[in-house]
Amino acid sequence: MTDYRSSGKTTLTPDVLLTIARMAALEVKGVKRMAPIKGGVNSLFRRGNDGIRILVEDSNVFVDLYLVLDSDVNIRDVSRTVQQAVGRAISEMTGMEVGHVNIHIEDIEYKTEV
DSSP: OOOOOOOOOOOOOHHHHHHHHHHHHHTSTTEEEEOOOOSHHHHHTTSSTTSEEEEEETTEEEEEEEEEEETTSOHHHHHHHHHHHHHHHHHHHHOOEEEEEEEEEEEEEOOOOO
16 A cells, blocks of 8 residues: 655635634533624724634634623633633644633623513
8 A cells, every 4th residue: 555645735714713713612501602893903804703813823823702601601611611612623623733712701691581
């Protein structure tokens, strides 16, 4: 059997990293939704409206997540779980190193009784 070695390369668009981070965060119990990012350069390019900012430097990924949580959760526990889930998902799916995953809690959603 012969080994095949490709001389090509794989390129990821920023949208791939955004999707991985979004899906990993939203799977964590207690995360209600992503919060829109207000202002800044990202809003001009529509890169920040999905609640995620990602920076890639030398194959290191730096993530900022803006979240809305359920009212009946421990904010610290949910934040740590999101950090672990997003870091693991990006690392496992892309092979890239994750520099940090910062969590910004933008709001808490309370259930209204009707």
